[in-house]
Amino acid sequence: MADTYDLIVLGSGPGGYVAAIRGAQLGLKVAIVERERLGGICLNWGCIPTKALLRTSEIYHYMTHAGDYGLKADNIGFDLAKIVDRSRKVSGQLNAGVKGLMKKNKITVVEGFGTITAKGKLSVKQGNGTVDLEAKHILVATGARARDLPFAKADGKRIWTYRHAMVPEVMPTKLLVIGSGAIGVEFASFYNDMGADVTIVEMLPRILPVEDEEVSAFMEKRLTKDGIKIVTGAALEKIDTGADGVKATIKGKDGKSTTEDYSHVIVAIGIVPNTEEIGLEKLGVTTERGHIKVDGFGRTNVEGIYAIGDVTGAPWLAHKASHEGIVCVEKLAGGNPHPFETWNIPGCTYSRPQVASVGLTEAKAKEAGRDIKVGKFPFIGNGKAIALGEADGFIKTVFDAKTGELLGAHMVGAEVTELIQGYVVARQLETTEHELMETVFAHPTLSEMMHESVLGAYGRAIHF
Numbered sequence: 001m002a003d004t005y006d007l008i009v010l011g012s013g014p015g016g017y018v019a020a021i022r023g024a025q026l027g028l029k030v031a032i033v034e035r036e037r038l039g040g041i042c043l044n045w046g047c048i049p050t051k052a053l054l055r056t057s058e059i060y061h062y063m064t065h066a067g068d069y070g071l072k073a074d075n076i077g078f079d080l081a082k083i084v085d086r087s088r089k090v091s092g093q094l095n096a097g098v099k100g101l102m103k104k105n106k107i108t109v110v111e112g113f114g115t116i117t118a119k120g121k122l123s124v125k126q127g128n129g130t131v132d133l134e135a136k137h138i139l140v141a142t143g144a145r146a147r148d149l150p151f152a153k154a155d156g157k158r159i160w161t162y163r164h165a166m167v168p169e170v171m172p173t174k175l176l177v178i179g180s181g182a183i184g185v186e187f188a189s190f191y192n193d194m195g196a197d198v199t200i201v202e203m204l205p206r207i208l209p210v211e212d213e214e215v216s217a218f219m220e221k222r223l224t225k226d227g228i229k230i231v232t233g234a235a236l237e238k239i240d241t242g243a244d245g246v247k248a249t250i251k252g253k254d255g256k257s258t259t260e261d262y263s264h265v266i267v268a269i270g271i272v273p274n275t276e277e278i279g280l281e282k283l284g285v286t287t288e289r290g291h292i293k294v295d296g297f298g299r300t301n302v303e304g305i306y307a308i309g310d311v312t313g314a315p316w317l318a319h320k321a322s323h324e325g326i327v328c329v330e331k332l333a334g335g336n337p338h339p340f341e342t343w344n345i346p347g348c349t350y351s352r353p354q355v356a357s358v359g360l361t362e363a364k365a366k367e368a369g370r371d372i373k374v375g376k377f378p379f380i381g382n383g384k385a386i387a388l389g390e391a392d393g394f395i396k397t398v399f400d401a402k403t404g405e406l407l408g409a410h411m412v413g414a415e416v417t418e419l420i421q422g423y424v425v426a427r428q429l430e431t432t433e434h435e436l437m438e439t440v441f442a443h444p445t446l447s448e449m450m451h452e453s454v455l456g457a458y459g460r461a462i463h464f
């Protein structure tokens, strides 16, 4: 007899495990199925271990610039194995934390590869055997994996995906990063700060292409100043792998192809959803360009089958997956949540400097026909930024000129990934320029620039 649950969650990333906990909180009997490690990509191979690595490269950067702060630091060096070990231990700690949360919430964890065999039925392959489970509701949260180059599959030796790039056994001497989304830029920043000679190649005309154009332009200038070579509007044509490295041929925007040697390549050209062999075709679950199609409550076209997170499409972010999970489970448990929407999901890049944004870019606001007011405040006008030795960056805000609605906020500079949440909350509460201008910001803080940017949109900035 199959074990029976109210809800089975397939996949334990930030979408799946959060959904499982919410289900348990609402009184459902929940099981979660995981083929690898609790916590999914985010905790084990994504958000968290990269931030541990980036913390190391940030500290290393400060150590190599100790003189700027009146400090002396001689013989600065690093132990790559220990850097990787620290990052893995951070992941391990969080993985153990999720295990603890499952236990605390009385969620049954089933290890193995799960396949939906029929409506309400799921079979989990474990070694040579299988375990059969049944539930009224099955939630697919199987996430995604790195997209490979069609002509040069990642081999873990010279050509890396993010998984290889996170556990390097050697420091690349000359690194080619293909793709300049958040993942590509974060790895470029890490390896550049650790001393590698780094080149980023981007097919589109600018790096971090989803960000505001001014942010992309600032980052291109700043990363170039910090030593990263950036080639935009360029396509990788060919990679030949040898024993000592790779030869990469890149076609530039002028149409000319050049071939150069690199020690390693990181392929960061996007993701592929994990939808294969989990029974979707047999049940007739609709997918769109590989991603499972869902409504605002994570419902697929097949009753009793739901999907959330990376497997359902962009933005491919942990907090998007978690929020979708909560909305989905509250609805299936009989609640009345607001449907999931993407208008107020912040996006962050944890490079040095950091990038953070929410809402419409200036260009998108104009495209949408909005009459806008734009405020921009530079880090150089902020006392705390100067005291920190981080006076490079800006905060840009975009308002609807008629209603005062904060349409978007775009930041680049130190700690902006922490600051952005202020604007996210403001937007969630439907705040207008007036309340933001009336708000008192503590001094001295970087957050004062958020105030100044708003004031600036209305010609009232004090320190610029």
Ligand SMILES: Cc1cc2nc3c(=O)[nH]c(=O)nc-3n(C[C@H](O)[C@H](O)[C@H](O)COP(=O)(O)OP(=O)(O)OC[C@H]3O[C@@H](n4cnc5c(N)ncnc54)[C@H](O)[C@@H]3O)c2cc1C
Residues within 6 Å of the ligand: 010, 011, 012, 013, 014, 015, 016, 033, 034, 035, 036, 037, 039, 040, 041, 042, 043, 045, 046, 047, 048, 050, 112, 113, 114, 115, 141, 142, 143, 144, 162, 183, 274, 277, 278, 308, 309, 310, 311, 316, 317, 318, 319, 320, 321, 350
């Ligand atoms: C290098 C990198 C850095 C990132 N940094 C950030 C960041 O800073 N902030 C951010 O918000 N996002 C970041 N992301 C993206 C983030 O990791 C994902 O958006 C998030 O993990 C998606 O969560 P999920 O629950 O949808 O799926 P996942 O985290 O992918 O989890 C899916 C889980 O399902 C399991 N699974 C799949 N198929 C089966 C099956 N058939 N049976 C059993 N188990 C199965 C997988 O093993 C996996 O554990 C980063 C990603 C990468 C790669």
